[in-house]
Every structure is written in structure tokens, then in C-alpha cells.
Amino acid sequence: MKILVCISHVPDTTSKINFVEGDTLFDKNGVQFVINPNDEFGLTRAVWFQQKQQAEVTVITVGDASCEPTLRKCLAIGANRAFRVDLQPSDGFEVAQQLSAHCKEENYDLIIAGRESIDYNGAMVPGMLSALLGYNFVTNCMALEIAGGTAKASREIDGGIETVSCELPLVIGAQKGLVEEKDLIIPNMRGIMQARQKSLSVLTPVESDAKSSISKYEKPAPKGEVKLVEPDQIDQLIDLLHYEAKVI
Amino acid sequence: MGILIYTESENGKFKKSAYELASYGRAIADQLGVELIAVSFNHEDATQLGSYGVDQVIQINDPSLESFTAQQYASNLATIAQTKEIKLIVLSSSANAKYIAPLLAVSLSAGYASNVVGLPESLEPLTVKRSCFTNKAFNTCTLDNKVNIIGLSNNSYGSFENPKEVNFSQASAVIAETTIKVEQVEKSSGEVSIADADIVVSGGRGLKGPEHWHLIENLATTLGAATACSKPVSDMGWRPHSEHVGQTGKPVASNLYIAIGVSGAIQHLAGINSSKVKVVINNDPEAPFFKAADYGVIGDAFEVVPELIEKLKAFKSS
Numbered sequence: 164m165k166i167l168v169c170i171s172h173v174p175d176t177t178s179k180i181n182f183v184e185g186d187t188l189f190d191k192n193g194v195q196f197v198i199n200p201n202d203e204f205g206l207t208r209a210v211w212f213q214q215k216q217q218a219e220v221t222v223i224t225v226g227d228a229s230c231e232p233t234l235r236k237c238l239a240i241g242a243n244r245a246f247r248v249d250l251q252p253s254d255g256f257e258v259a260q261q262l263s264a265h266c267k268e269e270n271y272d273l274i275i276a277g278r279e280s281i282d283y284n285g286a287m288v289p290g291m292l293s294a295l296l297g298y299n300f301v302t303n304c305m306a307l308e309i310a311g312g313t314a315k316a317s318r319e320i321d322g323g324i325e326t327v328s329c330e331l332p333l334v335i336g337a338q339k340g341l342v343e344e345k346d347l348i349i350p351n352m353r354g355i356m357q358a359r360q361k362s363l364s365v366l367t368p369v370e371s372d373a374k375s376s377i378s379k380y381e382k383p384a385p386k387g388e389v390k391l392v393e394p395d396q397i398d399q400l401i402d403l404l405h406y407e408a409k410v411i
Numbered sequence: 412m413g414i415l416i417y418t419e420s421e422n423g424k425f426k427k428s429a430y431e432l433a434s435y436g437r438a439i440a441d442q443l444g445v446e447l448i449a450v451s452f453n454h455e456d457a458t459q460l461g462s463y464g465v466d467q468v469i470q471i472n473d474p475s476l477e478s479f480t481a482q483q484y485a486s487n488l489a490t491i492a493q494t495k496e497i498k499l500i501v502l503s504s505s506a507n508a509k510y511i512a513p514l515l516a517v518s519l520s521a522g523y524a525s526n527v528v529g530l531p532e533s534l535e536p537l538t539v540k541r542s543c544f545t546n547k548a549f550n551t552c553t554l555d556n557k558v559n560i561i562g563l564s565n566n567s568y569g570s571f572e573n574p575k576e577v578n579f580s581q582a583s584a585v586i587a588e589t590t591i592k593v594e595q596v597e598k599s600s601g602e603v604s605i606a607d608a609d610i611v612v613s614g615g616r617g618l619k620g621p622e623h624w625h626l627i628e629n630l631a632t633t634l635g636a637a638t639a640c641s642k643p644v645s646d647m648g649w650r651p652h653s654e655h656v657g658q659t660g661k662p663v664a665s666n667l668y669i670a671i672g673v674s675g676a677i678q679h680l681a682g683i684n685s686s687k688v689k690v691v692i693n694n695d696p697e698a699p700f701f702k703a704a705d706y707g708v709i710g711d712a713f714e715v716v717p718e719l720i721e722k723l724k725a726f727k728s729s
């Protein structure tokens with residue numbers, strides 16, 4: 164089984180979000196970049212398939228050279244090889260087009276992306292990729308088993324869980340639950356040394372066109388001071404929520 | 412030429428988001444002077460949509476669409492969008508709508524912006540504001556395509572009554588090829604889901620253990636609210652994973668979010684930031700949540716919450 168994991172290189176969850184150049188660009192200054200958490204769940208499951216079902220795991224990112232340490236980390240976690248498509252993408256559709264061109268050459272059985280990235284929050288790349296390839300698609304995927312070319316997956320829906328089965332090739336949008344938190348792999352020295360020997364190839368982008376463009380960023384308006392209510396004056400809280408905030 | 416909305420229902424009732432989409436679509440349709448068309452699947456009585464400004468309802472009632480599959484629903488929406496020469500489609504931010512949108516975008520060669528908050532800043536070209544960096548920021552995004560899709564953030568616009576004479580029609584289902592089979596759907600019955608709730612009551616590690624969750628549950632029942640929790644609480648198995656909210660859990664965009672014994676870590680706040688009013692109950696005045704909340708009580712949850720439940724019951728019955 165050939166598995167591709169699509170990796171988005173994102174600011175660490177604790178990062179302070181700031182913008183520069185007249186609020187047109189994210190300020191990378193002092194920001195630590197990590198594997199998008201949903202992609203990390205997906206990669207961990209892929210490595211499980213590699214160990215238990217002899218799958219070969221490839222990781223790919225569409226981005227500039229600054230993404231390479233993130234790909235090396237994926238190799239240290241256990242991926243067999245890595246690709247970087249040398250393009251700074253403008254939107255999710257452009258990413259999907261680049262990934263689709265690569266997938267058409269490689270014929271992966273399973274493509275794992277994150278349900279959504281924590282920077283752009285598009286929730287669009289995996290679905291668009293599946294549609295461009297004509298593959299099945301299951302998003303919000305929180306459990307995945309594969310046997311004899313058939314996948315069984317659970318996905319989180321609003322207020323419940325749905326179980327589906329389908330044939331490969333398949334694209335999933337991975338999320339929390341796909342693996343246990345404790346199974347996330349922290350690369351050890353051996354993994355890091357091995358990763359240096361593994362192949363990380365740079366691909367020339369194919370022609371692609373974005374369907375959206377970002378003109379500016381802004382931060383939420385600063386919040387006013389919290390209104391405190393004394394613990395023995397709870398009636399006051401109810402009044403505030405009813406008359407002032409009008410939410411109860 | 413019109414605007415198309417996909418109105419979702421559950422157990423024979425339209426979801427709150429259906430009326431929000433109708434109101435939002437109405438406002439844009441008025442600006443453009445075009446028709447607002449709603450599509451509903453397997454929903455018998457769609458008259459209510461007219462009260463929120465829909466001009467035309469296209470109903471697709473077919474047993475083959477009984478269980479939701481994104482490919483099937485997307486193909487049906489795409490077919491209608493093509494026949495009606497739709498230029499703008501608006502979907503909600505439900506799990507199902509987010510599943511459909513990227514598939515629909517590719518099949519119509521449309522642009523797609525998710526998490527859109529508020530009406531477009533411009534319609535020609537379409538320019539919208541959307542949240543990004545998990546609610547820590549917004550970006551303004553232009554979609555200059557023949558067809559565009561907006562995914563509207565739930566609860567970001569609101570719903571407004573605006574009665575219209577509705578025109579109903581039936582369309583037959585298009586059956587798309589798919590090998591995806593829905594085997595089972597487990598719904599946690601009777602409870603309000605976090606995605607649809609007006610009020611969410613959330614508990615953190617400050618509650619000390621699962622045996623104290625009756626406090627959260629009683630408060631939620633009193634308010635008709637959904638229950639949620641912080642990440643460590645679900646990691647430790649005190650509560651199901653489906654209740655975990657935050658950057659790596661579910662987003663919350665309710666009218667009221669009450670956090671009890673939750674410190675307010677940046678990853679927690681990121682996921683609940685788009686809730687309109689936030690209340691914190693915490694015994695540590697230094698807890699970061701006090702910087703993010705609108706109202707706060709510095710006190711012991713084990714004393715404050717029972718008191719709050721009592722007082723709320725009295726308030727509700729008065």
C-alpha cells in the first residue's frame with residue numbers, strides 16, 4: 164500500500180499572531196513552525212500502517228525551502244521519503260492542484276491530509292484533491308482500518324459518529340481521535356539520524372491558478388475589561404446576562 | 412442568476428443555520444436584485460423558509476438520499492446550480508456543509524471561502540472577511556470567479572424574519588457514482604450538540620474529576636445548553652472526546668459560553684473566541700480566562716455553580 168501524507172507547515176499553537184507590511188503578510192519573526200496537528204495525527208496513523216501492514220509512507224508539502232525542517236521531522240517520525248513542491252501557494256485550490264499532479268504520477272492508494280490547517284483554516288485541500296483525482300473522500304476522520312483494498316472509517320458528525328466503508332483509492336481529512344494522543348511519535352536520536360539519509364526531493368510546480376487572494380489581515384478588536392460579580396451576588400450575573408447581554 | 416443556499420434539516424426540522432443562511436442570502440439577493448433559491452433534501456414542509464426571505468424552494472425528496480453522503484449531495488447541488496446559472500452559493504459551517512463545499516467547488520470550478528463572517532465587503536469582485544489562525548485573526552479575501560461559494564460561520568450573521576411569497580418546486584435526484592457506504596450513524600440522542608447550541612457550558616480540570624460533572628450537566632439542563640470540556644479533561648477520559656473544544660477540538664460559536672474551572676490557555680481560547688458572550692467561573696483571579704471573558708466570578712466552582720443553578724431556576728420560573 165502506498166500512502167501519501169500532505170503536510171502543512173504552520174505556526175505552533177502558542178504563537179502570537181502578528182502581521183507586517185501593512186497587514187498583508189504574516190509575521191514569522193520569532194515564530195516556531197510545526198506539523199499541522201491534524202496532519203500529525205494522520206502521519207502517525209500512516210506510520211502505523213507502515214509498521215503493521217508494510218505500507219510505504221511519503222510526505223509532501225507545497226511551500227518554500229523554509230518548510231524543509233518540518234519535512235525532515237516527518238522523516239524522523241518514520242516517513243520513508245519526502246517531496247517539496249517548490250511554490251508559495253496562494254490558496255487551497257492551488258495546493259490541491261499541485262498535489263493532484265503529483266498523485267497522478269504516483270497512484271497512491273491512500274492520501275491523508277488534515278481536516279483543516281490551523282493557519283488558513285480552509286478545510287478545502289483534501290476535498291478538492293479528492294475531487295480533482297476522482298477518489299473517494301472521507302473527512303473528519305477519527306478512525307481508519309484498511310483490509311484487502313477496502314477502508315472502514317469513522318467520521319465525526321455534528322452530535323455523533325458515522326461509520327462508512329469504501330474502496331481505495333481514498334483521500335481522508337484526518338482529525339483528533341485517529342490515533343491516541345499518547346501514540347504521537349516524538350523523534351528520537353536514531354530517527355533524526357536516519358532522516359538525514361532519507362530522500363527529500365524538490366519538485367518543480369506544475370502550472371496552477373488560485374481562485375482566491377488575500378488582500379489583508381486584521382486582528383480581532385481588543386476586548387473590554389471583564390465585569391466581575393461577587394460570588395455571593397449571583398443574581399447580579401443573571402441580571403447582566405438577561406438585561407445587558409440578552410443571552411438568557 | 413440567483414443565489415443558492417443549501418438548507419439543512421434534522422429530524423424533520425430545519426436547523427437554525429437554515430434560517431441564518433436565508434437571512435444572509437436575502438440581504439445579498441436584495442443588493443444584487445436577484446432571486447434567493449433554497450435547496451432542501453428530504454424535507455416535506457419547507458414553508459417556513461419563506462418567512463426568512465426565500466423566494467424559491469427546490470425540494471429533492473428521494474429515498475436514495477436518506478443518509479447523507481457528500482458526493483451525492485454535492486452532485487445534486489451542482490446540477491441545480493448549473494441549471495439555474497447560479498453565481499453564488501452559500502453554505503453553513505456544519506460538518507456536512509464543510510464536507511460538501513470543496514467537492515462542489517471543484518465540480519463547478521468555483522472559488523470557495525470558508526469561515527466567512529458577515530456580509531461581503533464588495534460583490535464585484537466578491538470580497539469577504541473570514542476568520543483564520545483559528546479565530547486569532549481575520550483575512551480579507553477576494554474571489555474573482557464566475558461562480559463562488561461562501562461557507563458562512565455559524566451564528567455570525569443571525570436570522571431575521573422577512574416574509575416572502577415562496578414558490579415551491581420538486582427536482583429529481585441525480586444519483587452520482589460512489590462506493591462510499593454509510594454503515595452506521597450513532598447520534599447522541601436528546602442532547603444539544605455543540606455545533607447547534609445557543610449556550611455551551613464547559614468544564615475544565617478545576618472540577619477535579621468526572622464525579623463532579625453533574626454540576627456542569629445540571630447547569631446545562633437548566634439553560635438548555637450543550638456541554639463541553641477542555642482538552643485535558645477529554646484526554647483523561649473524564650468526558651468523551653466529542654466534547655473537547657478549542658484549537659485542536661471543536662470550535663464553539665454560541666451566543667453564550669460559560670467556562671467553569673478552565674484556565675483559558677491560548678489553545679482553548681482560540682476555539683471558543685467566536686462565541687459572543689463569555690463567562691468564566693474560576694477561583695484563581697490570575698487565570699488567563701479573565702482577560703478573554705465578558706463576565707467573571709472569582710470563586711469556588713463547587714459553591715458558585717450550585718448557587719447559579721438555584722438562582723437560574725428561580726429566574727426561569729418567575
Ligand SMILES: Cc1cc2nc3c(=O)[nH]c(=O)nc-3n(C[C@H](O)[C@H](O)[C@H](O)COP(=O)(O)OP(=O)(O)OC[C@H]3O[C@@H](n4cnc5c(N)ncnc54)[C@H](O)[C@@H]3O)c2cc1C
Nearest residue numbers: 615616617641642657658659672673674678679694695712
Ligand atoms: C498543541 C496543543 C493543542 C492544544 N489544544 C487544546 C484545545 O483544543 N483545547 C483545550 O482546551 N486545550 C488545548 N491544549 C491544552 C492547553 O494548553 C491547556 O493545557 C488546557 O486548555 C488546560 O485545561 P484546563 O483549563 O481544563 O486545566 P488547567 O489549566 O489545569 O486549569 C484548571 C483551572 O481550574 C481552576 N480551578 C481549580 N479549582 C477550582 C475550583 N474549585 N473552582 C473554580 N476553578 C478552579 C484553576 O484556577 C485553573 O485555572 C492544547 C495544548 C497543545 C500543546
Ligand SMILES: Nc1ncnc2c1ncn2[C@@H]1O[C@H](COP(=O)(O)O)[C@@H](O)[C@H]1O
Nearest residue numbers: 169224225276277279280285286287288
Ligand atoms: N501547502 C500545503 N502543502 C501540503 N499540504 C497542505 C498544504 N496546505 C494544506 N495542506 C493539507 O490540507 C489540509 C487542510 O488544509 P486547509 O485546506 O488549508 O485547511 C492540511 O491539514 C494539509 O494536510
